[in-house]
Amino acid sequence: MLVTGATGRIGRLVIDELLGAGVPVRALIHRSEAAATLPAEVEVFTGDLTMPESLDPALNGAGAVFLVWTAPPDTAVAVVERLAAHVRRIVFLSSPHQTPHPFFQQPNPMAALHAGIERLIAATGLESTIIRPGMLSSNSLAWWAPAIRAGQVVHWPYGAAETAPVDDRDVAAVAARTLYQNGHVAGDYVLTGPESLTQAAQVGVIGDVLGRQITFKEMTPDEFRSLSESTAPSSVVEMLLAAWSAAVGQPAYITTAVADILGTAPRTFRQWAADHAAAFAEDSKPRRP
Ligand SMILES: NC(=O)c1ccc[n+]([C@@H]2O[C@H](COP(=O)([O-])OP(=O)(O)OC[C@H]3O[C@@H](n4cnc5c(N)ncnc54)[C@H](OP(=O)(O)O)[C@@H]3O)[C@@H](O)[C@H]2O)c1
Structure with missing residues (x-):
């Protein structure tokens, strides 16, 4: 192979x-x-x-x-x-x-x-x-881990967008x-994973696993465009924004394919986060408001 x-x-x-x-x-x-x-x-x-x-x-x-x-x-x-x-x-x-x-x-x-x-x-x-x-699930490493590790608020667009x-x-x-x-x-x-979760809820799950509250604050699509300017091609940024925008208020699409093929339930996002908690662990004390 x-x-x-x-x-x-x-x-x-x-x-x-x-x-x-x-x-x-x-x-x-x-x-x-x-x-x-x-x-x-x-x-x-x-x-x-x-x-x-x-x-x-x-x-x-x-x-x-x-x-x-x-x-x-x-x-x-x-x-x-x-x-x-x-x-x-x-x-x-x-x-x-x-x-x-x-x-x-x-x-x-x-x-x-x-x-x-x-x-x-x-x-x-x-x-x-x-x-x-x-x-x-691993997209959250690039997206949210830097802010979470630094003890900062996670600013992200379309917090209500649901994915699995x-x-x-x-x-x-x-x-x-x-x-x-x-x-x-x-x-x-x-x-797909087994459950539909908003992006804000996914950040919340990471916080649960770490045993601390992570504040999620909505950012505008334009703020996201500026934030991503040096890290992702604009075609990818626009693709994500469009997809998230369309996913607000829509339960995510979920299949049984993983379980059908492997004979075991797909891992939950919580399981993924628990197994990757070290990547989100604080590298500085949280900033106090
Ligand atoms: N992220 C998501 O949520 C998602 C969802 C569905 C589908 N996908 C698809 O998954 C694919 C990416 O998979 P991944 O995340 O495992 O990839 P990845 O982590 O970005 O790794 C890409 C791999 O391809 C190698 N590579 C890059 N350019 C190459 C070239 N010219 N010739 C040979 N190898 C090359 C890289 O090697 P080097 O590091 O040495 O360059 C690296 O090993 C994409 O097609 C993406 O659309 C992603």
């Missing part, structure tokens, strides 16, 4: 799941210095999705690939052709862009990219499975199962 995006959030966990199931794993890494973060039993190859020929050493002799695409779209045709020339099976990390819920139906350049890659994969005739996580955060470990476990177990060819799985 070749895992791309092997040092990323999902790919790294897929590697652990595959190794845990006794499956031999190859990792495609982008920056070679990242090799040190992988378990010793993983066969590591360096390659770049923007340079399709660089993938050949990793693909020679591989039977299946877990594809994570975070590169620009230009080389997708050539990469998918190359995958098809080598492997029998592909599991693609996509998104729920076909799900008829307002949260997933806003203008979204990632959706167009994912849909395009799915069409390319379908055209190859490879055995394929599409994995579509909704909002990942899915634990990255559940996404990875599903991806791994669909790679090594039979019965998932042509599978198309929308993966």
Whole structure:
């Protein structure tokens, strides 16, 4: 099994799941210095999705690939052709862009990219499975952990927007199962967490787990645009704002796919937060009002 995006959030966990199931794993890494973060039993190859020929050493002799695409779209045709020339099976990390819920139906350049890659994969005739996580629980690390660690108020837009955060470990476990177990060819799985929670409630859950109250204050979309200027492309910022805006007053879309595939209930956001509490732990005393 070749895992791309092997040092990323999902790919790294897929590697652990595959190794845990006794499956031999190859990792495609982008920056070679990242090799040190992988378990010793993983066969590591360096390659770049923007340079399709660089993938050949990793693909020679591989039977299946877990594809994570975070590169620009230009080389997708050539990469998918190359995958098809080598492997029998592909599991693609996509998104729920076909799900008829307002949260997933806003203008979204990632959706167009994912849909395009799915069409390319379908055209190859490879055995394929599409994995579509909704909002990942781990997004809260980048979004809220800095303020929470500093003991500050969390300022965020659309606090009333509801999502059903899915634990990255559940996404990875599903991806791994669909790679090594039979019965998932042509599978198309929308993966969500078990409960609809507003963004403000998610911050509250993190506070509960830490044993302290975290104040949540609404910020305007324009304040969010300014805040994100240096950290995220404006297309991503607009995509998030549109999705959150559409999700206010709408219970989040929830599926049973994680439980159906794994045979165990999806982890709750509270469970995720408890297992990642150290990442939110204070690095300074809270500021007193
Ligand atoms: N966040 C969410 O809530 C969410 C929800 C649904 C779907 N998704 C989808 O999940 C995917 C991202 O997965 P993730 O969060 O696990 O990714 P991630 O943590 O951002 O990691 C991306 C991985 O891809 C590698 N990479 C980047 N550019 C590359 C290139 N040109 N060639 C080869 N490898 C390259 C990175 O390596 P380096 O670090 O060495 O560059 C890293 O290992 C995206 O398609 C996203 O749309 C995300």
